Amino acid sequence: MFRLAKALAAWGTPAFESTLKSELEQVAAEQLPLQQGLSGTSHVTGSQHSVMFIGAMGEDDVIRAKVGVFYGGALIGCSCADDPTPVEEQPEYCTLQLDIDRKTAETRAVLLSE
Numbered sequence: 001m002f003r004l005a006k007a008l009a010a011w012g013t014p015a016f017e018s019t020l021k022s023e024l025e026q027v028a029a030e031q032l033p034l035q036q037g038l039s040g041t042s043h044v045t046g047s048q049h050s051v052m053f054i055g056a057m058g059e060d061d062v063i064r065a066k067v068g069v070f071y072g073g074a075l076i077g078c079s080c081a082d083d084p085t086p087v088e089e090q091p092e093y094c095t096l097q098l099d100i101d102r103k104t105a106e107t108r109a110v111l112l113s114e
Helices: 005-010 016-025
Strands: 050-058 062-074 090-101 106-112
Touching: 005 016, 005 062, 016 050, 016 062
Parallel strands: none
Antiparallel strands: 050 062, 062 090, 090 106
16 A cells, blocks of 8 residues: 555645646556556566546545556566567556545555456
8 A cells, every 4th residue: 555645635626636647656666556457568667657547536435546557568588598588668558446545545556457
């Protein structure tokens, strides 16, 4: 889990979408379920991910947001000295549900199967 305090503070304002996007793009890729979202590669690369806001709604205890994440993946070979597989980054995309706790800003990210 990680905290999205700025997004929580912006909830209910016109700035929520851009604040959520900006803050989530600063979260380390390892804290998001991007590895599980790979569809054409085998490993998430260290490149920066970008976020597309899809929607959000408030519930009693959480703000539930849906976002698309664009990131890089690579097919990694056996890492042998004579492995001919080139390591080239390929585009990947997945959809995440974010549950932002309304009191603490603690956020849980879940991969959606869309």
